[in-house]
């Protein structure tokens with residue numbers, strides 16, 4: 001079939017380009033919003049995904065990875081004794097702030113873990129070695145944060161709270177877009193950075209066969225610091241030190257649901273999650289409870305609406321300009337099916353030809369954002385396919401206006417000079 | 418629709434059925450009336466038109482501007498529905514057909530030629546003809562060959578890949594004639610085909626149309642007020658103020 005739709009479309013190149021720009025804009029808006037949402041959601045759970053643990057045990061009040069109450073180091077020791085546990089490791093999260101050499105402050109989230117362990121994985125180390133965290137007051141940072149921390153290379157030093165911190169490794173694929181800058185260090189270092197000067201007490205009572213514990217923190221006596229200016233003494237943690245999670249590896253063949261129950265029973269005031277559950281809980285918080293998902297979803301909707309208006313407008317004008325041709329087709333005896341087919345074909349051409357550059361732009365943008373901003377815009381094949389479907393739907397939907405216009409054409413107009 | 422049949426004078430309906438049986442009549446109109454009504458009032462454009470056009474004839478419909486020629490042609494082609502009366506084409510009563518059936522009928526049986534050529538400006542000469550063939554269900558290579566053949570019949574094979582804007586008026590109308598002949602329609606309806614042409618090419622175009630129509634055995638109804646082309650006609654009728662005046 002001679003494609004009058006395609007030829008009419010390319011006949012007026014400037015108008016065609018305006019239409020394509022509009023569709024590109026819509027495609028880009030939808031893809032970027034969805035990509036940001038997906039990348040955002042993915043980034044909030046990256047560290048959980050990468051962990052080698054089967055189960056995460058945290059406070060029963062845990063809301064998401066970074067929002068929880070402390071548990072005790074003692075509970076990590078107890079967890080190792082629970083039947084079915086092959087391995088357990090403590091993980092401590094704590095707040096901090098970074099003062100770079102020129103005095104700029106950056107809020108931090110500090111992750112203290114067993115640098116000889118296997119269960120917590122601080123991303124993909126690109127430079128340096130996790131083992132180097134054994135050095136006192138040493139840290140690993142994500143490469144996406146180096147700029148803001150004013151760090152450039154291994155052995156560069158900044159200040160974490162009031163203590164010095166030396167960069168011994170660079171990692172990637174750890175940073176959550178939603179959180180402050182992640183810094184990784186050993187459990188002992190973290191304890192000093194976060195809790196120096198603090199000690200904790202747990203008071204447990206038994207009521208109706210239920211443990212009821214409260215943890216209180218007090219200023220430690222100044223035994224850890226010799227004087228204001230000197231280095232603190234780095235010591236192993238003691239039973240009463242607060243940590244945040246116990247990561248558990250199950251023995252082969254264990255039923256994880258049962259193991260979770262045993263852990264919760266053995267460790268009062270805690271709740272256990274499988275690693276996928278933990279990741280999901282964290283992602284749900286960020287995408288649903290914070291309204292970020294809603295906002296990005298609105299952005300995507302605006303994209304679709306803008307696209308529909310632009311395409312609808314362009315198709316409508318195009319059909320109006322070619323009304324006499326549609327009248328001629330009708331007079332010649334073309335069926336409505338053929339005439340709608342011409343308009344729909346035009347719409348599909350516009351969709352596809354707007355989609356391709358739009359998607360290329362998005363892929364380029366997502367690379368750029370990751371390289372320079374550390375922001376992940378995740379464009380999966382499913383997103384790409386979905387956006388293509390949506391673009392075609394959008395164009396076909398707006399073609400309905402134009403179809404309505406052509407339906408009312410009286411073929412008698414062909415005889416009007 | 419049913420109301421309309423009941424409203425007809427029974428004599429008109431009867432005589433239209435009689436003419437439908439007449440194998441020599443290609444186009445028959447009985448008691449055709451056309452009243453255009455608008456908000457301001459109404460205009461009686463055609464009054465009691467009765468007309469038989471013989472098969473194979475080149476029939477001219479002449480008359481001054483505004484006399485109702487285009488309106489009558491549109492009704493006879495099944496594009497406009499008359500206020501009253503009936504039309505039969507090739508023995509088939511068309512007045513009561515649905516829009517869709519009318520379109521199917523036109524596609525199969527009527528070739529159109531317009532004063533303003535009505536070529537598709539984005540399509541080349543050959544594609545304009547191909548499109549018409551495509552509509553009739555002839556596609557692909559066969560449509561290409563057939564289009565080329567038709568173009569060479571109107572002497573424009575060398576312009577096959579030119580766009581309408583690169584053709585002269587006479588050439589455009591020759592492409593339109595080739596297009597009207599796609600699918601060998603028994604009827605050709607032309608509304609002032611020479612009005613936009615100079616007298617030389619106007620004459621050449623009508624001569625060509627006459628020649629091809631005679632070869633194909635087409636019946637041609639041509640509306641014109643161009644007295645220079647009367648010599649191509651087998652018969653001529655005149656319309657004045659919506660009334661047919663026999664010659």
Ligand SMILES: Nc1ncnc2c1ncn2[C@@H]1O[C@H](COP(=O)(O)OP(=O)(O)O)[C@@H](O)[C@H]1O
Pocket residue numbers: 453454455460462480481482483484485486487488489
């Ligand atoms: N759609 C219409 N609505 C109202 N009046 C019309 C319409 N079409 C034609 N007329 C009127 O009918 C008369 C005949 O028009 P037309 O058939 O075009 O004449 P011709 O083709 O002989 O010049 C004219 O006065 C014209 O104004």
Ligand SMILES: [Mg+2]
Pocket residue numbers: 486487488
């Ligand atoms: Mg006219």
